[in-house]
Amino acid sequence: MNYLNETIESLNKKLKNKEITAEQLTQDTLAKIKELEPKLNAMITVIDDAKPAENLDFSNELAGIPIAVKDNIITNNVKTTAASHILYNYVPVYDATVVSKLKAAKMTIIGKTNMDEFAMGSSSENSYFGAPKNPWDLTKVTGGSSGGSAAAVAGGEVIAALGTDTGGSIRQPAAFNGIFGIKPTYGRVSRWGLIAFGSSLDQIGVMTKRVQDSAKILNVLSGADDHDATVSEREVPDFTKALNQDVKGLRVAVPEEYFGEGISEKVKALIKEQIKVLEDHGAIINKVSLPHTKYVIPDYYIIASSEASSNLQRFDGIRYGYRSKDAKNLLDVYVKSRSEGFGDEVKRRIMLGSFALSAGSYDRFFRQAAKVRTLICRDFEKIFEENDVIVGPTTPTPAFGLNSKTKDPLEMYANDILTIAANLAGVPAASVPAGLVDGMPVGLQIMAKRFDEESIFRVADFIERSNKFYEKKPTGLED
Known part of the structure; x- marks a missing residue:
């Protein structure tokens, strides 16, 4: 099975026509993962005994299709580590809501993908299990x-994978790996079990790899959930109806800040070519300003680190996960287990967040960051x-070299300057391949108003049909 030449539709057709069985598809997927993992390191856990659901009805396009899940999403009886030493042996006893929905759609969970520890990072080099490699160039x-989801x-290795996005963590790797990745509106998809x-x-x-495949899966993932009070109860549209449309009359905003200092000239040129394609086909291009863009990185790292400091208090070596062997008393269990269990980047953010939330700093930092976030939201409104829609580059540059930025956290943080604002504002955003720069993929980012994922799919699908990037194959895996 070569997933690079397939879509969910083509696989479903083969299953319907009995050219392949769901069992064979699962085994072919496992074999492909086994073949590629020594090069990619995209998986933390492979479910070697994965089996498709019984009594499959292939009128459901997703039935029998294998899918990978990022390793910070809870999976019943399957190790879930968040790529951290502190959870290296954690096996949950329930499924996250999104996993339950995939299983209800009769998809086959095939493995858990590699990632930055607790989703903190811009390169996946913070994983306790080693960094995944870019299939376009294994040195990147x-x-x-x-x-890991993007590389897989x-x-x-797979036709689809779930990811999570806190400040660009779906869109940036999607851009670096030449695939499509969408972060829906905050509240569109349940976070229970994340x-x-x-x-x-x-x-x-x-x-x-293809826009249409994400639309089909997001149809299943979206919607209300009794376990998560932050999920919207509004009706979920059929996102596939936004596909195969033109862009005539579509009003497209292009922020000047997304083409400023720090953005590669080659990236700018490529993205402007794609914007010109939209204009040539009837889209109305408007130059706009997002004046608070310069504040998004410090604002994000105060808010995100503060929330991380609070959320990660639960990992204490008591109930599950790693416990230090050198602990002599209760205080040792807490301090040594967390010191040995967490990686440097996680510790850095816990310390920053704890400081921002401290009695002497809360008003000076966290409260001010919340006010700036409001200003950023108003920019988008x-x-x-x-x-x-708003369009621009997804990342300032193509993928950079392994170990080239690990010693400078601030330089690493700067990679997310174009993606963070969508998370602060809670709006949907996606990255669709725009082309190659110096042999590496570059993404076009598309953002829309809250709960208007249809506009994103409309534009992304049009760009995909225009440049046919999906026909290109990653060069790093060639023998």
């Missing part, structure tokens, strides 16, 4: 934190009064 990063899809990093920012989304 996959992006993060959903780097781009390399052809190991929390930043609770007001986290969102589960989908990563696929103003633009969406007169525009349907």
Whole structure:
């Protein structure tokens, strides 16, 4: 099975026509993972005994299709580590809501993907299990934190994978690996069963090679959930109806800040070419400003780190996970287990968040960050009064080299400058492949108003049909 030449529709057709059975498809997927994992390291756990559901009805396109799940999403009886030493042996006893919905749709969970520890990072190099590799060039990063999901899809191990996005963690690796990745509106998809990093920012989304495949899976994932009070109860549209449309009359905002200092000139040129394609086909291009863009990185790291500091208190070496062997008393259990169990980046963010929330700093930092977040939200609301979507580059550059930025956290944080604002504002956003720069993929980011994922799918599908990037195959896996 070569997933690089397949879609959910084509696989479903083969299953319907009995060209392949669901059991064979599962075994072929496991064999492909076994073949590629020594190069990619995209998986933390492979479910070697995975089996498709019984009595499959292939009138449901998703039935029997294998899918991978990021390793911070809870899976019943399958190890879930969040790529951290502190959860290296944790086996949950229930499924996250999104996993239950995938199983209800008769998809086959095939494995758990590699990632930055607790989703904290921009390159997936913070994983306790080692960094995944970019299938376009094995010396390059996959992006993060959903780097394993992106590499697994781009390399052809699976046709789809779930990721999570707190500040760009679906879109940035999607761009780096030449695939489509969408972060839906905050509240569109349940977070119950997601190991929390930043609770007001986290969102589960989908990563696929083709836009249509993400639309089909997001149809299943979306909707109300009694377990999660932050999920919207509004009716979920059929996202596939936004596909195969033109862009005539679509109002497209292009922020000047997304083409400023720090953005590669080659990336700018490629993205402008794609915007010109939209214009040539009837879209109305409007130059706009997002004036608070310069504040998004410090604002995000205060808010996200503060929420992380609170969320990660529960990992204490008492109930589950890693416990230090050198602990002599209760205080030792807490301090040594957390010191040995957490990686450097996680510790860095816990310390930053704890400081921002401390009695002497709360008003100076966290309260001010919350006010700036409101200003960022208003920037988006103003633009969406007169525009349907916002477009620009997903990342400032193509994928960078492994170990090239690990010693400079601030330089690493700067990679998310174009993606963070969507999380702060809670709006849906996606990255669709725009082309190659120096042999590496570059993504076009598309954002829309809250709960308007249809506009994103409309534009992304049009771009995909225009440039046919999906026909290109990753060069890093060639013998």
